[in-house]
Amino acid sequence: MKIVSIRLYKISLPLRFFFTTSTGQLTTKDFILLSLTDEDGHTGYGECSAFPTPFYTEEFRDSAFLLLKDQLLPALLNQSIKSPQQLQDLFRPIRRNNMAKAAVDTAIWDLFAKQNHQSLAKAIGGNKSLVTAGISIGIQPSPNKLVEKVRNYLQAGYQRIKVKIKPGADYQYLKAVRNEFPDIMLMADANSAYRLADTDKLKQLDELHLLMIEQPLEADDLLHHAQLQQQLATPLCLDESINSLADAQAMYQLGSGKIINIKVSKVGGLTTANKIQEFAQTHQLNCWCGGMLGSGVARAADIAVATLPGFTLPNDISASQRYFNHDIIKPEIDLTNGKIKVPTAPGIGYDLNWDIIRRYTTEKVTL
Numbered sequence: 001m002k003i004v005s006i007r008l009y010k011i012s013l014p015l016r017f018f019f020t021t022s023t024g025q026l027t028t029k030d031f032i033l034l035s036l037t038d039e040d041g042h043t044g045y046g047e048c049s050a051f052p053t054p055f056y057t058e059e060f061r062d063s064a065f066l067l068l069k070d071q072l073l074p075a076l077l078n079q080s081i082k083s084p085q086q087l088q089d090l091f092r093p094i095r096r097n098n099m100a101k102a103a104v105d106t107a108i109w110d111l112f113a114k115q116n117h118q119s120l121a122k123a124i125g126g127n128k129s130l131v132t133a134g135i136s137i138g139i140q141p142s143p144n145k146l147v148e149k150v151r152n153y154l155q156a157g158y159q160r161i162k163v164k165i166k167p168g169a170d171y172q173y174l175k176a177v178r179n180e181f182p183d184i185m186l187m188a189d190a191n192s193a194y195r196l197a198d199t200d201k202l203k204q205l206d207e208l209h210l211l212m213i214e215q216p217l218e219a220d221d222l223l224h225h226a227q228l229q230q231q232l233a234t235p236l237c238l239d240e241s242i243n244s245l246a247d248a249q250a251m252y253q254l255g256s257g258k259i260i261n262i263k264v265s266k267v268g269g270l271t272t273a274n275k276i277q278e279f280a281q282t283h284q285l286n287c288w289c290g291g292m293l294g295s296g297v298a299r300a301a302d303i304a305v306a307t308l309p310g311f312t313l314p315n316d317i318s319a320s321q322r323y324f325n326h327d328i329i330k331p332e333i334d335l336t337n338g339k340i341k342v343p344t345a346p347g348i349g350y351d352l353n354w355d356i357i358r359r360y361t362t363e364k365v366t367l
């Protein structure tokens, strides 16, 4: 395939709820939509999830926008691309910047699937017709408020509840939820808010029978995660620490955790996500798909990746309405009995809602 036209859109979608983590608060979802058109007139879509500030990884939206516009995309224009995997060669001279690369990777996979009249899930080798929806809940003002949120999301059908925690908003909050709902799949995500010296505090969480604790320590600290895991009964899940296959291999060798949160965006796209889940499967690590408060285009790639066999636990893939009054895809994503139907139409399987895209676009560039 040959890419003949490229468009980039900076979009800011209002969030229905503020989202608070141990590192800060989000009030809008600011992202980049990438559209790639080939010489046959097919168009593939990708989303770059980098946030306005580098609180989650070192990328931020404006850095990703410049990198895409000035370096990654000019290298793609008028190139003949034989397979999405070939992008790995094109990306090699540019270190990291995985969220910018993921936008290109997912758009090329979408295009490739559309050319082959295949759903994106099928194109990457997925084998599920439904994926399980879990929800990620930001830090709430009080344990009672959290319990009420959890109750509402359980009623909406979410199969697994993830609660953001930080020192001072951890044990009491999770205990309140566990007391009210003794049997639900409950987990916590610390976004690196703890240190190894907090081991005793984290050990206290063992009595709550959490499904896992996600990323308690710093992103580059596989060693301390391994020491912590040895002292905890609760499985550790790594998110920020796993950005590549090599990271997953090191985690496994060191025993830094038992579960991987694979995000299409942070690992640079579907090709690497696929390799990581394959490695995890052969080494008895469980995986699930995390999210970045993504719009429908990111979520469509998340749904596709979650159909791969290594994705064994409920995902952070929610309905469009969980975050947005209006999504940029048609139809919007909905839950049916706590699951999301995997679309069967070619590519991402959703149409774009251009009325909504036009309304919330703040900048547009054509290459």
Ligand SMILES: O=C(O)CCC(=O)c1ccccc1C(=O)O
Binding pocket: 021, 056, 135, 136, 189, 191, 239, 290, 291, 292, 293, 294, 316, 317, 318
């Ligand atoms: O998209 C979702 O629903 C998951 C949201 C989430 O947990 C998250 C949102 C922003 C930054 C980091 C994370 C995370 O998984 O750590």
Ligand SMILES: [Mg+2]
Binding pocket: 189, 191, 214, 215, 239, 240, 261, 290
């Ligand atoms: Mg996380």
